[in-house]
Amino acid sequence: KQEVTQIPAALSVPEGENLVLNCSFTDSAIYNLQWFRQDPGKGLTSLLLIQSSQREQTSGRLNASLDKSSGRSTLYIAASQPGDSATYLCAVRGRETSGSRLTFGEGTQLTVNP
């Protein structure tokens, strides 16, 4: 059974800092990995999706990397802003033969202080 772990559970940084969120998964046979943002009580906003054959994806100030063999992904946020404050969730999708469900980590709650 796939298990996804995110470290740290919470992070508080001053505005302008670069930061890294970590995600690890136990079964490396994944189809892809996706990073989401969730504001309190709100829905899931997809930030980046990395296919299993890719090493990284970039979107604006966000960069996500994937090391499938070691079961790790990192989300790098450059020049953090107060508007980045949210919970960031990592989710992995299994191979087609094991269903296409997403398995989520418990998230990292990020607070960026002005």
Place this chain on the structure above:
Amino acid sequence: AAGVIQSPRHLIKEKRETATLKCYPIPRHDTVYWYQQGPGQDPQFLISFYEKMQSDKGSIPDRFSAQQFSDYHSELNMSSLELGDSALYFCASSRTSGGARETQYFGPGTRLLVL
């Protein structure tokens, strides 16, 4: 661009009552997924449907059932509601291309409160 639509957005029920949540996938998407997110928890996969057939089953209680209709919308039926069913219920949809299911797009969720 059209997104996944969920209704209702908020629902309040009493214990032992029944609730029905609806999901309208993005046009031309053929797969629907249901997830449950309890307070302070990560989303948990419940069930999915592809071309109106159940394609995968997760931690869905026996009190819940779901189906996908001919127009590809899906309904999650929840009976004998318990306090612990209070959660945010997400629906996601994806399209199958070349035999592979593509990215899942999430709806805004239905917040269910059981009193």
